[in-house]
Amino acid sequence: MADFGVENMSAQGIDTAALRRSIYSKDKADRADLAELLRLGAQAGDDPDFLTLIADVARDALDLDVDPRGYVSDADAQWLIAQIGDGGGLTVKEEFETLKAVIAHAVSVPPALAAFAVREVERAILNGRRGPAGVDHQKGVVTSADVEALRLFVFAPNAGAAMHVDRPTAEALFDIAHATAGANNDPEFADFFAKAVGNYLIGAVFLTPDSRDEELGLERELDRPAPSFGQFLSGLAGGLFSPGASDGRRSVDALAHDIVFRENAETEDRLDAAASVDASEAQWILAHLTREGELTTAERRLLGFLRDEAASAPPEITALYAKAA
Numbered sequence: 001m002a003d004f005g006v007e008n009m010s011a012q013g014i015d016t017a018a019l020r021r022s023i024y025s026k027d028k029a030d031r032a033d034l035a036e037l038l039r040l041g042a043q044a045g046d047d048p049d050f051l052t053l054i055a056d057v058a059r060d061a062l063d064l065d066v067d068p069r070g071y072v073s074d075a076d077a078q079w080l081i082a083q084i085g086d087g088g089g090l091t092v093k094e095e096f097e098t099l100k101a102v103i104a105h106a107v108s109v110p111p112a113l114a115a116f117a118v119r120e121v122e123r124a125i126l127n128g129r130r131g132p133a134g135v136d137h138q139k140g141v142v143t144s145a146d147v148e149a150l151r152l153f154v155f156a157p158n159a160g161a162a163m164h165v166d167r168p169t170a171e172a173l174f175d176i177a178h179a180t181a182g183a184n185n186d187p188e189f190a191d192f193f194a195k196a197v198g199n200y201l202i203g204a205v206f207l208t209p210d211s212r213d214e215e216l217g218l219e220r221e222l223d224r225p226a227p228s229f230g231q232f233l234s235g236l237a238g239g240l241f242s243p244g245a246s247d248g249r250r251s252v253d254a255l256a257h258d259i260v261f262r263e264n265a266e267t268e269d270r271l272d273a274a275a276s277v278d279a280s281e282a283q284w285i286l287a288h289l290t291r292e293g294e295l296t297t298a299e300r301r302l303l304g305f306l307r308d309e310a311a312s313a314p315p316e317i318t319a320l321y322a323k324a325a
């Protein structure tokens with residue numbers, strides 16, 4: 001573990017400028033630096049300079065100074081979860097900023113890290129949270145910072161379903177909506193809830209980044225020597241005169257047109273399939289909407305979203321549209 005020493009402490013506490021010089025006097029920031037900053041976070045309080053420093057180190061150590069760049073490895077994700085998931089949740093803002101920085105700057109994060117981040121925000125909202133200086137998050141209310149974080153974590157780029165909400169996340173959002181039904185939530189929460197849960201129900205998965213192994217394989221392929229011009233022509237001729245190319249009489253443009261046509265057709269099919277609420281999804285919605293109590297503002301907003309955006313839905317769902325916000 002990095003040891004920044006007493007020279008990085010001022011009479012008022014942490015000397016953030018000295019810490020930054022100490023860390024970045026080396027070739028690069030690393031896990032040990034981040035671990036030590038997380039340890040010092042309880043002393044830093046809400047110091048904005050320290051929050052910026054820990055976010056910068058987290059980004060550099062886990063996103064940028066890795067191979068391939070921007071891909072958080074499973075090992076780094078599990079290490080980070082172990083550092084801040086000690087059973088007490090995100091106890092200080094420094095831990096919260098660390099998660100935000102890593103996920104915001106990543107090309108791809110392991111699904112486990114995104115799920116952990118969502119659970120930590122949910123836990124802070126449902127149970128409250130105490131930091132070193134007292135209450136860090138009031139119990140039972142969704143703040144603007146929560147909405148910002150949920151938006152980042154829920155739609156985190158990951159190899160499982162980038163930009164697409166999964167069922168556990170949708171259920172976590174329902175738990176939050178019910179637990180805070182009578183609270184003075186941030187006005188953005190209801191709209192975010194409707195769009196996020198709506199994404200789970202009628203959204204198609206399109207943007208799925210290559211896995212870390214696939215990206216490494218691509219890098220190795222790009223590092224291979226370039227083929228000679230003769231090899232290039234031979235490969236091109238093989239493609240044009242293959243059986244699928246109509247005995248070589250079709251042009252490269254025609255082949256490209258076919259590929260685009262097939263991709264567009266597949267996209268249209270996926271959109272059509274995803275745009276309707278099916279019977280199993282309808283039962284899932286009803287099980288959550290019919291919990292004890294009135295529909296929350298967020299749930300009514302969800303019904304309005306489905307009414308306006310879903311291509312079709314079973315009668316038991318359309319019958320609820322009259323309750324939409």
